């Protein structure tokens with residue numbers, strides 16, 4: 631849940647949070663390089679509010695109609711797990727982010 635990691639490929643420190651199958655991945659918003667991956671289970675208990683979208687691709691804004699779920703991650707994680715388990719890439723955006 632932080633943006634301080636720099637991309638090893640291009641050096642940019644802007645990351646996006648992606649869920650794919652059982653993994654939670656921080657991805658560079660510029661070149662799409664995966665920077666850090668952990669288990670989605672490890673973060674799925676957070677109370678923080680997120681919006682989950684079908685991934686539009688690195689650095690792109692998701693369209694409103696691609697919204698999968700919105701709310702505390704603890705509540706929406708089952709919906710995210712279901713979609714991600716089918717192979718869909720899910721973009722997680724913290725609520726309140728610009």
Ligand SMILES: [Zn+2]
Pocket residue numbers: 637638639640641642658659660661662663
């Ligand atoms: Zn990069």
